Amino acid sequence: MSTLRKKIVLKLRTKFFVGDSLIILISLIFIVFAFKAFWHFETGSVVQVNFQGNTYGNFSLFQDKKISLIGKEGESIIEIKEGRARFKSAPCKNQYCVQQGWIHFTGQMLICIPNEVSIEILGKSKAYDSLNY
């Protein structure tokens, strides 16, 4: 049994090719480079708060701040802390915005539709707008 397996393993062994190894190595380097180049996420510096269809204001992420907004449903509290932002509490039933937790990369967004509040992280350059696209 084990000799048979050994035979199979031996039979499947492939010769070493310098060129192939070079191609594979270059491909791997390219893939690592591609992941770094295209999958970099920029940490944002500003959070934009939109309320009832208008921009309520832009707030720096480098501060500790709580923003309270009274909408149709009730009070939404946005918390900014340590370069991140989140919905601390929301008056809606589903609590989707609260459960998504903290955001801090540019382009990330939290939306509370019932209370018409949304927050978006902005950076130096605007990230791809996946919502509108």
Added chain:
Amino acid sequence: MTRSTIKIKTTLLDHQIAQLSAIAIGLSLMESVLPSPMPGVKPGIANIITLYAIYQFNFKTAMWVSVLRVFATSLILGQFLSPAFMLSLIGSMLSLLTLYFVIKLPSKFFSPIGLSVLSSFAHITGQLILVRIWLIPHASIYYLIPIYSLAALLFGFINGWITYRLLKHHNSI
């Protein structure tokens, strides 16, 4: 009324092309029913036949096999002239173009494995360019480059290895 029969004279090369194409079409069809984690991430096992043809016969045979496979598979699947067909066509064409050049590399250093990796990279490059300029003219598809490259390397390697084994089995390397 006399019955006329049209007889097409076929050469040995025609038969070889037909046989290889049939296998390639079969593999393509088998692959088309496999579920894919992402649109476009496919093993591309039909490329084994193209590679095999270029080693065992010549570039012309490989080109015929590849072109016939793309057209026949799209006709069978009802995708002829659809975006899927266009992507498949441009991928195969660039793949063939790459093979045309890299087959000239010294076989002492380069095996079908390396060539397969290169050709699958060419395949995905063509497809991404077409997607970028025609289907999704938006920079966000650059996010997909790392994933597709990884798939190209992985499947290119596996296909190349299978081709290598096949050729070795037929004592052509």
